[in-house]
Amino acid sequence: MGGWKRTHSCGALRAGDAGKTVTLMGWVFRRRDHGGLIFVDIRDREGITQCVFNPGDGAEAHAKVQGVRGEFVLAVRGAVAPRPAGTENVKIPTGAVEVLARELKVLNDCRPLPFQLDSEGDAEVDETLRLKYRYLDMRRAPVLRAFQVRDLLCRAVRDYLHEHGFLEVETPFLTRSTPVGARDFLVPSRLQPGSFYALPQSPQLFKQLLMVAGFERYFQIVRCFRDEDLRKDRQPEFTQIDIETSFLDRDDFLPIVEGLVAAIWRRVKGVELALPFPRLAYDEAMARFGSDKPDLRFGLELRDVSALFVGGEFQAFAQVVGGGGAVKALRIPGAGSMSRKDLDDLTAEAKQAGAKGLVWIKVTAEGLNSPVAKFLSAVQDRLLSLTGAATGDLVLLVGDAPAVAATVLGRLRIDLARRFKLIPVDRDVFAWVIDFPLVEWNAGEKRWDAVHHPFTAPRDEDLPLFESDPGKARAKAYDLVLNGQEAAGGSIRIHQQSVQERLFGLIGISKEEARARFGFLLEALEFGAPPMGGIAFGLDRLAASLAGQESIREVIAFPKTQKGTCPLTDAPAPVDARQLRDLGIRVVEGADPA
């Protein structure tokens, strides 16, 4: 840089700096060439400053800047001057001043860009192209801002947890495959041919071992890997805030987590959250919202209207209720205007979600408008009062097993709330969902599966249910829900080896298999494991939410596409035959991935 030193950032200069000689370094954001006078907006991470190239201030600099184009890297030296009256730019913080360029160094040139970085309109650049040139995409202020939010989030987490006695510990990425959960990413071992490491789906087992080690409070901001299909909120590698503590029961632990969330919101958004967060039992969340991660920013609660149909003339519902099922109702205010086609689509959606059918009722001034209106006349008044429906509203009914009816309407609740813009987007609503079932029946495999993971402790009083009625046993598990998304999930762990073995027995993992897969954990539990529990946040989702982004790709530096590829590096890619030989691996041509 020829001995030049940057004296200020491009966001620093104000009216009070007039008269100073400064050196700015950055990229050419925009260039306005008036022939005799050339304006260059120079940009760095901190902002934009207008530089004026006037032959009278620096003839050589003015000559040089004629060849300068967008995104050239410049060093500009000159005097700060207040802008002539009437030419100030109120849109940028440095708009009161400009730099009268005396000297110019072109530190680097730049090819014509694959897409514009300075567009102010709503022209969206194709995302694959953005990712292929992510380093250019990231020069754009909104993209940078998302990463600054993520940085602030991480700092808030580290500061808060360190203040509360948590120790930051790293755990292995090369570990062993476990039988539960998502598909593992495998890494072949060269030194142990035929054996594989697995990348961790989460540091679950390690953090429990750290508790056995007596570290008492651990956290880690850690990458996790799951080889499953991608979504806008799911990447094959993602980041968790992983936390584990000893000697705390649920009600001691959750307030610590609430404090963490409050610290994050304070730091990133300057918002003071109301604590504690409300708690909903799983059963209640399902009954009222048809979801285990209800969006509580709006109402539209489900109602149970089973009683109206007992033995009634509407045979379909009468049979459902008679057979132990339920009829649930969802009222959407103002949705009575939906067309027949919209309602047909809605019915298709309900069926896709598992319902046998969907009953829709438009409430009009003349009465109920519905394909099954003739069956409803007897219960019309009670239906309207139970649901609170009024003229112009739409009421949806699903009769099925209680869980199915609730889930279907829960999905329609979200869909319709979005469609009719009933969701206030200007606030964040948190809630805990607690008392999850411990296990659920897997009809396909004819066995019980752990709902959370197999190290989750049952509520003490539910332990006897293992033998009598496992489906009724509730877990010491908790999810933190933010605006209808799962922000974090965790549990109090089983810390006694005998209980752990009983649970493995219940979910059909034999003693031998358990010993083979995580005997190391079972053994550790025999050496004085303390009571322990923890939680893990999805950091990317949290960051996306804080940055006001829909997709976590916006807060991941170099994310993958939906097919798991990286447009920038073209990963994944074939490797040399030599590398495969070292690993003892042969690629089967035409192999059909299941």
Next chain:
RNA sequence: GGGCUCGUGGUGCAGCCUGGUUAGCACACUGGACUGUCAAUCCAGAGGUCGCGGGUUCAAAUCCCGUCGAGCCCGCCA
């Protein structure tokens, strides 16, 4: 594995439904003019396998089939 949407100069879009001029517009790019602009302006210019393959037709960006890529969703994700 399945459903829906999209693919047109470097970028963002129009044209496609209803096949038929030289595929149009804006930005970027190149050359020129211009001393107060800030999405500078004005003049001129260059730049297109209409994702790819096949079919229908006298004729395909346009209609049909297949395929590839991207996005959203379902399944999947303890």
